[in-house]
Amino acid sequence: MKFPKIPMAAINRLSIYIRALEELEEQGTKVISSERLAKQCGVNPAQIRKDLAYFGEFGVRGVGYRIEDLIREIKEILGLDRTWNIAMIGVGNLGSALIRHGNFIKHGYVFAAAFDIDPHKIGKRLPNGLVIHHIDDLEKVVKECDIHIGVIATPASAAQSVANQLIIAGVNGILNFAPAQIQVPECCHVENVDFTIKLDSIAYHLSTTGT
Amino acid sequence: MKFPKIPMAAINRLSIYIRALEELEEQGTKVISSERLAKQCGVNPAQIRKDLAYFGEFGVRGVGYRIEDLIREIKEILGLDRTWNIAMIGVGNLGSALIRHGNFIKHGYVFAAAFDIDPHKIGKRLPNGLVIHHIDDLEKVVKECDIHIGVIATPASAAQSVANQLIIAGVNGILNFAPAQIQVPECCHVENVDFTIKLDSIAYHLSTTGT
DNA sequence: TTTTTTATGTGATTTAATTCACTTTAATAA
DNA sequence: TTATTAAAGTGAATTAAATCACATAAAAAA
Structure with missing residues (x-):
């Protein structure tokens, strides 16, 4: 067919x-x-x-x-007959929890790079051995590590700028955890994970079907 | 209308x-x-x-x-002209990161209770002051704290059992981060957050639109 | 063999969601 | 006061998605 x-x-x-x-x-x-x-x-x-x-x-x-x-x-x-290299941008609470989370590896997704903007974090190693790079080095590191997908776990205010840098670096897949609507060109595919939207939906249901 | x-x-x-x-x-x-x-x-x-x-x-x-x-x-x-009390079930990497995440508070969602099954964690305090309770005390604590919504951040294997307990305790809204399809009665509303599904979707797009 | 059973694959139908295109209303300019 | 402009509100049309219901094919039973 x-x-x-x-x-x-x-x-x-x-x-x-x-x-x-x-x-x-x-x-x-x-x-x-x-x-x-x-x-x-x-x-x-x-x-x-x-x-x-x-x-x-x-x-x-x-x-x-x-x-x-x-x-x-x-x-x-689905294209899952291979591994995909992922970069985490933003190694805060959420970012580091996601890196440690076993579910990615299980499905063939490998965290191959991590970035942050906080000077105290740059150069430190994560439990899985990854060194945290400065966001300014994103393009270089993305190419070195052959990153396919970027995961944005920064504050909302930084999300668009990070997305722009990812696209410049040639990354065409973005998983966005920041609560911000990011604009990207045709070639790039973005998926948003916004749990507050899900919570809003739950709140709506609880409110309407007499709690 | x-x-x-x-x-x-x-x-x-x-x-x-x-x-x-x-x-x-x-x-x-x-x-x-x-x-x-x-x-x-x-x-x-x-x-x-x-x-x-x-x-x-x-x-x-x-x-x-x-x-x-x-x-x-x-x-x-949406029913957001009030606050909603949330319980976190599973205080691992993801659960504790979510509790510390500022986005919930910002939208009127308050973490009012936390549960785990690990004896080492029970009784400990989280940075926001919450004491971690044993899951066996879920029904009691849920009622004391007037919990409206349960967030499941346990391993997939525990998700259904936790959901059952939440429903028994009278919680009709569930936000499920565990990669498991949980079954609930009509009265309960479940929203699933599964980022690996989102990643799969990105992988599909990257594979088809010749990466 | 032949018949019966089971469950896929799919065109046709139904249902749902989105978008169009026009009507209505308010504000502003003439 | 009247004409013009702008934008919400909405029934109708379109598009998309889900479901039905049956034709088809494989296996098992007779």
């Missing part, structure tokens, strides 16, 4: 499917139907089949999906 | 609008048109007007929106 326009939501669901599939694989399950996987992921079975159909045929009719194969296929679709 | 079914996406955009409006207010702007606000938020102007129209009429035709008023109105819509 060709590539029509694929809903962004479908891409995100593929990640959800992988997580469920990996859990099933650990439990020793070999094959699963769209129906059972759907239940586990909290979605409609047809949704799963359609999401996968954007990229090809991965199941066996009358049987289901071979879990091992499907994991491999989805990883290939 | 009545309350038809309101797209979840619209609610999330209201948070975005607030952030932009607060920035504008700081800069001394008094009034803004949907067109200019839209540009700043990266959305369509009609979208903003429709999102607001779900809840009433807040602008002045021919003029625009009075920023101060609109902020107040949106906060009221």
